[in-house]
Amino acid sequence: MKIAFYGSSLLSAYWNGAATYYRGIIRALAGLGYEVTFYEPDVYDRQKNRDIDPPDWCRVVVYDGTVEALQRVAAEAADADIVVKASGVGFEDDRILEAVLAAAAPGALRIFWDVDAPATLAELQAAPDHPLRRALASIDLVLTYGGGDPVVDAYRQLGAHECIPIYNALDPSTHHPAPPQARFEGDLGFLGNRLPDRERRVEEFFLAPAARLPLQRFVLGGSGWGDKSMSPNVHYIGHVGTADHNSFNVTPKAVLNISRESMARNGFSPATRVFEAAGAGACLITDYWEGIEMFLAPDREVLVARDGNDVVDILAALTPEKADAIGEAALRRVLSEHTYADRAELADAIFRRHVEMRRTEAAE
Structure with missing residues (x-):
C-alpha cells in the first residue's frame, strides 16, 4: 500500500x-x-x-x-x-x-x-x-x-x-551502544533544548540537584541554555548532533529524561530519549509520569525521580556497578519489546x- x-x-x-x-x-x-x-x-x-x-x-x-x-x-x-x-x-x-x-x-x-x-x-x-x-x-x-x-x-x-x-x-540501527567521549564525562547528563514547557522542570530536576552536589559533574547539552544561571559544576556543551547522541548517553554515569509539563501531566508519554538512552545501554533516570512501568521496570531497568530531592538521593547512592546493571537491563527490555x-x-x-x-x- x-x-x-x-x-x-x-x-x-x-x-x-x-x-x-x-x-x-x-x-x-x-x-x-x-x-x-x-x-x-x-x-x-x-x-x-x-x-x-x-x-x-x-x-x-x-x-x-x-x-x-x-x-x-x-x-x-x-x-x-x-x-x-x-x-x-x-x-x-x-x-x-x-x-x-x-x-x-x-x-x-x-x-x-x-x-x-x-x-x-x-x-x-x-x-x-x-x-x-x-x-x-x-x-x-x-x-x-x-x-x-x-x-x-x-x-x-x-x-x-x-x-x-x-x-x-527504539531503532537499533541508529541508537545503540557506542564508545564514550571525554567531553561528555560526568555523573549526570541531560540533553534537551530550552523550551518554556520544560524549563521549570529542568531547573528542578537538573540544575537544583547540581547546585546541591558540587563535587559531582553535570553535563548539559542542547540549544538555548547559554545565558541560563547554573552552578560551576554544570558543564554546558551546547548543541549535540544526532551522530553523537549514543556517545552522550553512554558516557556519564547516568542520563536524565525530563518530560515537558504537558507530557508529564498526561502520562503514558515516553519521550524518544527514553528509548534512545535505553538502546545505548545507558543508566536512565526519568522524572515520574503515569505509565512508566509499561515501558521499563522502575528500580531494575530505570530509576524514577518525583522531584529534585529524589535525583540527589539517587545520585548519592548510585554506584558504577548499579548503573551498568540498570543500563544492561534496559537495553534487553527495549530490544525485546519496544522497537x-x-x-x-x-x-x-x-x-x-x-x-x-x-x-x-x-x-x-
Whole structure:
C-alpha cells in the first residue's frame, strides 16, 4: 500500500523532536512492504541542517514554503491508499489538513497522526471552531505517539472516530551502544533544548540537584541554555548532533529524561530519549509520569525521580556497578519489546483492519 505522509521533517532533526519517531516508524513500515512518500516544507532552516541523506526506504519530497507549493504536493495525496497529516508541521498546518483531505481518494484511509497530543488537545479544547476539530468527523483514525486513556478519551469526546497510541520506540540501527567521549564525562547528563514547557522542570530536576552536589559533574547539552544561571559544576556543551547522541548517553554515569509539563501531566508519554538512552545501554533516570512501568521496570531497568530531592538521593547512592546493571537491563527490555518494528506491526494491523472495514462498507 502507498502512504502519503505530510509532516515536519524526515531529513532534519533541527528543532524537530519528531524526527527520530518519523524515521523509526516509516523505516519499519517500509520493511513491511509499504511505499511511503514523506512531504516536508523547506522552513526553519531545517534543510540547511540535515542530519541524514534522503533514505532508500522512503521517497522524500521537499517543497518550498509557499501556499502554491503546498497545494501541488497536497494534490499527490490522490494517489495514496493511506493519507497521513501529522501535527506540528510548522507551516500552514490547517491549510495542509484541508488540502490533503480534499485530495484524498474516496477509498483512502485518512489519518491524523499527533506527535504532541497534549499541545494539540489544548488547542482543540480552547477553540470549538478549530479546523482540526471540525475535520475530525471526516478523519478515519487518530494515531498518537503518546498518551494513554486521557488522550484517547479526550479525542473521542471531541469527535474522533477512533484514537490509538503508537508509542515511541527504539531503532537499533541508529541508537545503540557506542564508545564514550571525554567531553561528555560526568555523573549526570541531560540533553534537551530550552523550551518554556520544560524549563521549570529542568531547573528542578537538573540544575537544583547540581547546585546541591558540587563535587559531582553535570553535563548539559542542547540549544538555548547559554545565558541560563547554573552552578560551576554544570558543564554546558551546547548543541549535540544526532551522530553523537549514543556517545552522550553512554558516557556519564547516568542520563536524565525530563518530560515537558504537558507530557508529564498526561502520562503514558515516553519521550524518544527514553528509548534512545535505553538502546545505548545507558543508566536512565526519568522524572515520574503515569505509565512508566509499561515501558521499563522502575528500580531494575530505570530509576524514577518525583522531584529534585529524589535525583540527589539517587545520585548519592548510585554506584558504577548499579548503573551498568540498570543500563544492561534496559537495553534487553527495549530490544525485546519496544522497537519500531514492534510499533510498525501494530500500525500495520490497524491499517489493514480499517482498510477492510472500508471495503466491507463499500460492498454493502
